[in-house]
Amino acid sequence: MYIETRGQGPALAMIHGWAMHGGLFAPLADRLAERYTLHLVDLPGHGNSRDDTTPLQPQALSAQLVERVPDAVWLGWSLGGQFALRAALDFPRRVRGLIMIASSPRFVADNGWPHGVTPQLFRDFGDALSRDFRGTLEGFLALEALGSPHAQEELRSLKVQAFERGEPAERALQEGLALLDGLDLRAELPQLQVPSLWISGRRDRLVPAGAMPAAAALAPNARSVVIAHAGHAPFLGATDQVAKEIDAFMADEAAQVPA
Numbered sequence: 001m002y003i004e005t006r007g008q009g010p011a012l013a014m015i016h017g018w019a020m021h022g023g024l025f026a027p028l029a030d031r032l033a034e035r036y037t038l039h040l041v042d043l044p045g046h047g048n049s050r051d052d053t054t055p056l057q058p059q060a061l062s063a064q065l066v067e068r069v070p071d072a073v074w075l076g077w078s079l080g081g082q083f084a085l086r087a088a089l090d091f092p093r094r095v096r097g098l099i100m101i102a103s104s105p106r107f108v109a110d111n112g113w114p115h116g117v118t119p120q121l122f123r124d125f126g127d128a129l130s131r132d133f134r135g136t137l138e139g140f141l142a143l144e145a146l147g148s149p150h151a152q153e154e155l156r157s158l159k160v161q162a163f164e165r166g167e168p169a170e171r172a173l174q175e176g177l178a179l180l181d182g183l184d185l186r187a188e189l190p191q192l193q194v195p196s197l198w199i200s201g202r203r204d205r206l207v208p209a210g211a212m213p214a215a216a217a218l219a220p221n222a223r224s225v226v227i228a229h230a231g232h233a234p235f236l237g238a239t240d241q242v243a244k245e246i247d248a249f250m251a252d253e254a255a256q257v258p259a
Helices: 022-032 058-068 080-090 120-129 133-145 151-162 170-182 186-191 211-218 239-256
Strands: 003-007 011-015 037-041 072-077 095-101 196-201 222-227
Touching: 003 022, 011 022, 011 080, 022 037, 022 151, 022 239, 058 080, 072 080, 072 239, 080 095, 095 239, 120 133, 120 170, 133 151, 186 211, 196 211, 196 239, 211 222, 222 239
Parallel strands: 011 037, 011 072, 072 095, 095 196, 196 222
Antiparallel strands: 003 037
């Protein structure tokens, strides 16, 4: 599994979303690298880890990631949040904090959780991959950019960056869609032992803005921030604001560490 390391300072590990890779964080990473040592993960089957056939199983992968990057704050965007959250739940002594960006403990809506998409959405994407692989990926990128005030610019950026390390493996994409469709970590949030920050975009079409405050309300020592004019990738459309929130969280987390 490929992990790019850059910058200097306290460790911040970053995990990308479905079909993406660590390079998507470039605008945010450029702003953070002067203050933090960034560990940018390419999940198996994605980016520079495309030939890694390790299953996208959150418990096993999170254990591997924490072994390679101990004593870090973990940041997860969208699907990547499932791995960051799993690491924080399972290894509270080795994960110093958790930052969730446009990620939810449950992505699909049900009677007790209105803050998700319809159950059919991820299944439709899975069915479409075998018929039109590249078109399906580009359709997902358009959905990610939808809602941003700079949607066209954001979509162009996503298209350029998404495939600069090659196309992801279809096997990994199908596994990722199954995770998005089936995972539900709400019941475990009250046991989260590390501080957490939940950043969402009010115009997000994949993770409704209400999901992040609702998730933060279930976890101790958690704070939610909703960015008014952002979609599913707020670190692209509101980079400075996201960086500012991360700085504040990292400063608070450092202040809680015993001398």
